Amino acid sequence: MTVAQDTSVGSDRDLLSSGQAWLYDTIVSASHTQFVGVLAAIVVVLLALPLVLNSYLVQVLFTVFLFTGLAFGWNFMSGFTGYVDFGYAGFIGFGAYLTVISIVDFGFPWPLALLTAMGVTALVGTAISVPMLRLRGAYFAIAMLAAATAAQLLASSSYLRPITRGGSGISFFPELGLTGQYYLALTIVLILGYVTYRIANAPFGLRLLAIRDDETLAASLGVKTVREKILGMLLHTAVAGLLGGVLAFNLSYIDPNSVFNIQYTEFPIVMVLFGGLGTVLGPVIGGVIFVVLYEVLWSTFPQAYQFLFGAAIVAVVLFMPEGIVEYLKDNEYIPRWRSL
């Protein structure tokens, strides 16, 4: 009995380790051209998908791209430097309002509106965040949560009613249809993935990671921590502003509760944590798995999907606290490269 059990365990392990070795060896031995080839193939498939899929599936994929992009954006600051931003939705809502107002009231063409939202959100968001960057750990998280909640209330308050239309929101007709939004979001995600890849391999990325591991030590070794954090924050907020605008296109109606919704803070955090903080693959893996899981749970268990989603988050923290990418690296499924 015990002997039989031992062999079965042993063969499982062999099977597992052979798959593991295969993946590891493939990645290590692949040439640069092969990597680019695989990526190009994936991109071609994604470009072709809207031609064959129905609009529901295009919408699901759009959501995957949107949240993967937000996860990349959140990761720039919070994943690399460990300054956990619990108010990301504030920047997203700000970007959404800027986009819609510049289209509806000022007649901007949509690309200019998006760029305006990106630039202004980055400047204003970073300016607001700079004093808060003195705070550490939980204090920074709470300050950002409070600032985002205040921003949401400000958008619905009577003072800004002439600009934001208060709680009744603004509806508009986005020039860009669903397929256009799909390609736009895909392009943004590809750019963000490439930027993250470059940062992870650059001295800048290492300096951000040094801040995460020990800020005092990093500063004493010559890292200009304030400057690096501001640069991280600029990227972090620019992505939120841009994708806030893309989100507004998809909703075609914005009000304070929809675009400042706390879920736009919660989901990127969960995705990056699940994927792996400060990694390149983490936001992609987290984004894809969580949006798909959410869709499946939502359509299968409409009554209990949030319960199951919450339970999944708890399970991830308990069993894979460093995230899936670190888990794969620790167990030698993939090599310990910074570019992964």
Added chain:
Amino acid sequence: MVTLALLTELLVIGLFLGAFYGLIAIGLSLVFGVQNVINLAHGEFVMLGAYAAFYGWALLSLSPIVSLVLSLPLLFAFGVFLQWLLLERINDKTELASLILTFGLALSLRNLAQFVFSANYRSIDYLTESVSILGANVSLNRPLGFGVAIAVAAAFFLFLRYSDWGKAIRATSQNPAIAKACGINTSHVRMVSFGLGAATAGAAGGIAGMLYTIYPYMGLQYLLKSFVVVVIGGLGSLVGAAIGGIGFGVVESIATYQLSSNEATMIAFVLLVVMLLVRPQGLFGRSDAGGE
């Protein structure tokens, strides 16, 4: 303009409100002090306490005060169970891990409540006749809620001050490693303190059930407000949480009268950010807790 009589009225209402906020905040602060966990599911304990009061009143015709006698031990046990099942396993991990875990827990509890209790808005029609206190006209359940909040908070402070468990909790809060070296079972201390946090939040929930509408998502606003209170008082400081609660209640009642409830809340969050920037350790907090 604000007359003296009006000011008194606003102060009385603010004081009643503040005791309620303080009661929520002391649990949040205790759990942070003992195990460095910011419990994002704290508001959900308030919600569960409110439903306990509602069902005690609707099904068993119990006064919300009597329901507390039943709901406090239940919430305490639930808190101990959650700490044992979940948080104890990530005690050596980072602050972020526990933040995310309690966030997931909050989501699950909210949805579970919606599933079990339904999303309908509930309320308890208890002692709503008006009464005049120091010239302020308030419904009778407000001073009652104030009394309950003070009584529960007093019992909580006495327990921490004089019982052996209370001493062990305070020792663990000051220095977990040394507390452990002195023979304190810090794991049990964390369970008891998390249970106490849940029970005090549940008591506050019983009060919230008497005064406000009960629904599955009600917890979030109380969580956010108790953050403000805790940060003003200083994270980990229980006296700070109590005083911060009352201060916040008074400010909120005045701001709500002068502006609107939405704008009062907005001002509260701006205050919170300013407070963090100017004095991150709060009025009564430990100086090692934040900032550079």
